[in-house]
Amino acid sequence: MAEAKTITLNMGPHHPATHGVLRVVLELDGETIVKATPHIGYLHRGIEKLAEHRNYQQIIPLTDRLDYSSASANNIGYCLAVEKLMGIEVPKRAQYLRGIMAELARFMGHQLWLGTHALDIGAMTVIFYAFRDREMIMKINEEISGYRLTPTFFRIGGVAHDATDEFIKKVREFVKWFPKALSGYHTLLTENKIWTTRTMNIGAITAKEAVNYGLTGPSLRASGVAYDVRKAFPYSSYDDFDFKIPVGENGDVYDRYLVRMEEFTQSLAIIHQAIENLPEGPVQTDNPWIGNPALSDVEKDISALIRRFMINAKGPNAPQGEVYQAVEGAKGELGFYLVGDGSEHPYRMKVRAPCFYLASAIPRLMTGHMIADAIAIIGSLDVVLGEIDR
Amino acid sequence: MVSLKIDGREVSVPEGTTILKAAQGIGIDIPTLCYHKRLPPIGSCNMCIVEIRGQEAPVTSCNTPVEEGMEVTTESEALHAQRVVNLKKILKHHALDCPICDKAGECDLQNLVYRFGITEVPFEPRKQKRDDSYSTSLIRYWPERCIMCKRCVTACREIKGIGAIEASGEGDDARIVVANAEICRSCGECLMVCPTGALTENLSRFKGRPWLEKRVMTTCPYCGCGCQMELRVMENRVIGVTTKLDAGVNQGSLCVKGRFGYEFIGDEDRLTDPLIKENGAFRKASWDEALDLVAQKLSAIKKESGPDAIGGLSSAKCTNEENYLFQKFMRAVIGTNNVDHCARL
Numbered sequence: 001m002a003e004a005k006t007i008t009l010n011m012g013p014h015h016p017a018t019h020g021v022l023r024v025v026l027e028l029d030g031e032t033i034v035k036a037t038p039h040i041g042y043l044h045r046g047i048e049k050l051a052e053h054r055n056y057q058q059i060i061p062l063t064d065r066l067d068y069s070s071a072s073a074n075n076i077g078y079c080l081a082v083e084k085l086m087g088i089e090v091p092k093r094a095q096y097l098r099g100i101m102a103e104l105a106r107f108m109g110h111q112l113w114l115g116t117h118a119l120d121i122g123a124m125t126v127i128f129y130a131f132r133d134r135e136m137i138m139k140i141n142e143e144i145s146g147y148r149l150t151p152t153f154f155r156i157g158g159v160a161h162d163a164t165d166e167f168i169k170k171v172r173e174f175v176k177w178f179p180k181a182l183s184g185y186h187t188l189l190t191e192n193k194i195w196t197t198r199t200m201n202i203g204a205i206t207a208k209e210a211v212n213y214g215l216t217g218p219s220l221r222a223s224g225v226a227y228d229v230r231k232a233f234p235y236s237s238y239d240d241f242d243f244k245i246p247v248g249e250n251g252d253v254y255d256r257y258l259v260r261m262e263e264f265t266q267s268l269a270i271i272h273q274a275i276e277n278l279p280e281g282p283v284q285t286d287n288p289w290i291g292n293p294a295l296s297d298v299e300k301d302i303s304a305l306i307r308r309f310m311i312n313a314k315g316p317n318a319p320q321g322e323v324y325q326a327v328e329g330a331k332g333e334l335g336f337y338l339v340g341d342g343s344e345h346p347y348r349m350k351v352r353a354p355c356f357y358l359a360s361a362i363p364r365l366m367t368g369h370m371i372a373d374a375i376a377i378i379g380s381l382d383v384v385l386g387e388i389d390r
Numbered sequence: 391m392v393s394l395k396i397d398g399r400e401v402s403v404p405e406g407t408t409i410l411k412a413a414q415g416i417g418i419d420i421p422t423l424c425y426h427k428r429l430p431p432i433g434s435c436n437m438c439i440v441e442i443r444g445q446e447a448p449v450t451s452c453n454t455p456v457e458e459g460m461e462v463t464t465e466s467e468a469l470h471a472q473r474v475v476n477l478k479k480i481l482k483h484h485a486l487d488c489p490i491c492d493k494a495g496e497c498d499l500q501n502l503v504y505r506f507g508i509t510e511v512p513f514e515p516r517k518q519k520r521d522d523s524y525s526t527s528l529i530r531y532w533p534e535r536c537i538m539c540k541r542c543v544t545a546c547r548e549i550k551g552i553g554a555i556e557a558s559g560e561g562d563d564a565r566i567v568v569a570n571a572e573i574c575r576s577c578g579e580c581l582m583v584c585p586t587g588a589l590t591e592n593l594s595r596f597k598g599r600p601w602l603e604k605r606v607m608t609t610c611p612y613c614g615c616g617c618q619m620e621l622r623v624m625e626n627r628v629i630g631v632t633t634k635l636d637a638g639v640n641q642g643s644l645c646v647k648g649r650f651g652y653e654f655i656g657d658e659d660r661l662t663d664p665l666i667k668e669n670g671a672f673r674k675a676s677w678d679e680a681l682d683l684v685a686q687k688l689s690a691i692k693k694e695s696g697p698d699a700i701g702g703l704s705s706a707k708c709t710n711e712e713n714y715l716f717q718k719f720m721r722a723v724i725g726t727n728n729v730d731h732c733a734r735l
């Protein structure tokens with residue numbers, strides 16, 4: 001009698017459908033996956049260690065490079081953690097601007113996910129539309145910060161500078177345009193027979209298991225758990241806005257798709273409310289040790305000049321202590337744990353990266369499915385390795 | 391011993407100690423600006439004011455001696471407010487120079503302004519420009535950065551005993567002037583104690599930034615005193631010399647050679663090969679050739695005129711070991727006591 005034999009297949013790290021440098025070792029019985037083992041670490045840049053040697057302000061650009069597809073959503077988490085440690089409050093206008101940027105970043109993350117996820121499963125068209133609209137956000141980023149992908153627009157104590165009229169105009173245009181684009185996305189996929197066949201009942205996970213695996217974000221909500229940090233622990237004025245938390249039922253690839261699609265609408269609602277009700281006022285804290293004095297003051301006031309010099313050359317000190325601050329990133333609960341030692345750089349920074357937990361669920365989700373589904377499952381989790389490997 | 395209370399803490403110190411020193415002794419940090427460890431109290435900046443129980447007005451702690459049973463408070467709202475006022479007064483006419491100031495990054499004034507979180511000091515230009523002449527061409531005086539703390543004047547008079555500069559004028563017109571340029575020895579003592587960038591060195595101006603430089607502690611190569619100094623190094627080039635207050639016999643002082651005589655280190659005219667003079671002109675030679683020639687000539691002279699016809703001068707820029715070997719060579723190989731060294735003193 002012939003012996004049943006499995007073969008081992010190495011997927012990644014350089015595989016276009018692993019969204020970066022994820023490597024999954026698959027053990028196959030014919031076309032069925034009997035075991036999947038994710039390997040990580042190919043994109044390790046030592047971000048947490050680097051942070052120990054930079055001042056608090058200089059760490060912000062590092063955080064852009066965690067989940068680089070939605071950079072501002074990382075910036076906000078880090079800045080809030082530092083501000084919690086330093087015990088400072090950010091002016092309302094800056095909070096709103098941060099909210100707008102963070103939600104736009106969620107758009108960028110979800111658009112990248114949508115385009116590549118569909119592409120992986122064979123729907124080529126979607127990515128062109130998703131990237132057409134993503135370009136609008138890139139332009140908004142560029143307008144306000146000069147950078148398209150990694151804006152680093154936030155500062156400890158506020159944002160770098162006030163919004164320009166052009167920025168507000170561009171955001172309004174986007175808010176007006178996007179519902180039409182979204183319905184276009186839906187036409188392409190939501191009731192598409194191939195799409196539903198490839199995604200329904202694939203990689204399903206129950207609410208309980210999802211919680212046990214530490215899943216957060218859209219991947220958790222698709223299983224029916226309405227946990228969203230923006231609602232559970234509101235930050236940066238999110239409680240001023242009216243929005244809903246979309247949840248799914250089955251926790252499969254299709255539900256994860258639907259939840260993210262609905263999140264487009266909810267994020268758009270937040271941006272709309274924020275841009276229309278943008279409060280007047282400063283965009284930097286008035287704390288003299290932290291708020292960067294404006295260049296116009298520096299030209300005629302020695303105290304502003306000296307403080308700007310000190311704040312930028314040396315950086316403000318944070319007191320001794322530990323804080324944890326979580327925000328709702330595009331992929332889930334993104335947390336920053338900081339230990340301050342009284343100096344101008346953290347003693348330790350630890351990032352709770354949602355994608356790490358998502359990747360850890362890969363063996364559970366893939367086992368028993370066909371090899372072609374592996375790709376649908378990775379795509380639906382929307383892991384970004386920049387964040388896992390750090 | 392005198393016993394007193396500072397911020398509620400009992401302390402006893404020898405008679406004649408100032409309140410500032412007594413406080414520093416138990417780790418209480420009173421802000422100071424004109425006070426300098428090596429100088430007698432000057433009392434020009436009024437930052438170190440403290441309250442003494444039973445006395446209405448605050449006193450400057452740098453020059454008030456302790457008294458038995460005194461109760462001193464070093465921090466209070468009134469004191470803080472007064473210090474802010476005093477600091478703002480100092481800043482009122484201060485040039486907006488930090489971006490081009492050599493001191494920026496290690497400036498006592500910057501540190502104090504940031505420590506106090508000073509805001510809103512609109513710049514008011516001086517009605518009368520101050521004169522920027524100075525007693526030596528090695529140092530530039532920036533009158534608009536000068537805060538009139540008088541550390542420089544005191545250091546010149548008290549540490550060096552010279553008195554080449556003095557303070558002159560009142561109020562807005564006050565400035566440092568040259569008392570007698572003839573007696574200035576360009577030692578740079580004033581430069582060392584200046585808390586701001588009001589005195590800068592002309593040779594190294596704009597060549598470095600404190601946070602970009604590497605600082606290398608070393609011994610001055612000029613004479614046998616062995617003063618300790620720090621080389622400021624940028625991109626593997628020595629761009630200047632500073633001193634550390636607590637280091638070595640010199641405790642921060644240097645003479646003109648040590649402080650300003652460093653440019654030879656990177657000079658293009660330095661020898662890189664042995665040279666032999668032939669027909670009045672030097673030509674490059676190999677080490678073997680040069681050493682052979684020296685050995686041959688020295689032997690010839692010794693044979694003709696005896697060892698005492700030869701004398702040797704060695705250099706303080708060599709190491710001790712090299713100098714030891716040199717005198718050994720002169721005495722044991724050549725056979726003469728004609729050997730000398732600039733660090734003999």
Ligand code: SF4
Pocket residue numbers: 306484485486487488491492493494495497498499500535585586587588
């Ligand atoms: S002396 Fe100090 S405060 Fe004044 S310009 Fe120079 S660095 Fe700035």
Ligand code: SF4
Pocket residue numbers: 535536537538539540541542543566580583584585586588589
């Ligand atoms: S030159 Fe420097 S040390 Fe002299 S009074 Fe001015 S600030 Fe003080």
